Amino acid sequence: MSRYHVKSFGCQMNVYDSERMGDLLAAEGHVAVDSPDGADIVVLNTCHIREKAAEKLYSDIGRLKKPRADGSRPVIVAAGCVAQAEGAEIGRRAPAVDVIVGPLAYHNLPELLKQAAAIPEDARGARWGRAIDTDMPAIPKFAHLPARRHQGASAFLTVQEGCDKFCTFCVVPYTRGGETSRPQADLVAEAEALVAAGAVEITLIGQNVNAYDGGAAGTDSLPLLIARLAEIPGLQRIRYTTSHPRDMTRALIEAHRDIPKLMPYLHLPVQSGSSQVLKAMNRAHTRESYLATLAELRSVRPDIALSGDFIVGFPGETEADFADTLRIVAEVGYAQAYSFKYSIRPGTPAALMPDQVPEPVKEERLARLQAAITAGAHDFNKASVGRRTEILLERPGRKPGQLIGKTPWLQSAVVEIPGAKIGDLIAVEITAGQPNSVEAVPLFTPAERTAA
């Protein structure tokens, strides 16, 4: 029996994968610990989406390989998208790594750890002295994973993986492979198990979650899956992320009108407000088609909260293109959004494009964009004041007695409710809007609610 620690970098897909690697290790009798310091096995579940994300892996390995007071060091596992993209190269750059496993092969982690343990001590770190699996198997890993042990009110559920879109800036199609969906029956079973273990909210996740088609037969769709999951008693809230504008079908849009458990929130990355830049990005949508999709959504669900991703400084982006991005932020009125400086990813078409934007220009544009996004989010939160709604309590707040919950629109809501606990759904009125959160007061105490 060993103590293990899984450290997750990057997106929600990695959070899910980290949890599942934990399930695999626990099924082998290993025990989770909160910090890498006391762990015998440390799994670094990496992200490759931007350059800095990959660099974090190497700085962590540098720390972990230093012998501890008793002379020991943990078994180091490099997992995730950097492992997939760099494969054996990681071993050359960081010889201390014992296991390299890609995001589609981690069901083999226990076997790889056994292989690594069998390598003689003096060969560890040598070129051949580590276990590697970066295959992209035809049989999905999900069939080989043990039952989930997730505890908590809110859970992620991977329904789809991979990407066929090949945006010119992005590594995902190379690290996660093509789009594959899990069968509906498996997802219903996993969701029922999560609810039985206390989950009241499930967020369906995928690199392009709205490309979900049910797997081999390809006859399912995300709105059909959501409708089926909404039948599960005890499941109160359903969310999904991340969606591609190209796959926002009419049926999915209408699900926001017809399925009360589907929360009024959509993360729909646009990347740029300039159709010219979108074309160079190979995004398969234009500024106009994106805005038309949002107009359709708002016509069926007027209160929907919108979120997005933006990249500034894509090769060839002019000041006029960037002005189009600022304009789309103002026009859409995002409830929140994520923004990034374009990061050159080796092997992607944009890495070789001319007119790379200088770093100081990227930085200056990012600062202006983030100021606009924050102002928009503040406006959205202020406009929520007076709304009566339910929040799902997720964690303690900073001050004693405070709890933080999520509104249906995914705002963090700060409340004080004596007697309430994490996981409760509480009726509140929003009383103030801050840049990154709202304040709320309960409409009933938990005791009053029970009595009613």
Ligand code: SAM
């Ligand atoms: N599939 C989603 C979509 O199409 O919008 C996005 C998934 S991607 C893992 C998350 C975000 O990372 C992207 O929306 C994009 O904004 C950002 N991203 C991807 N590649 C990037 C790069 N090379 N430089 C900067 N940001 C990048």
Ligand code: SF4
């Ligand atoms: Fe990357 Fe584009 Fe695929 Fe999203 S759609 S994962 S940005 S290639």
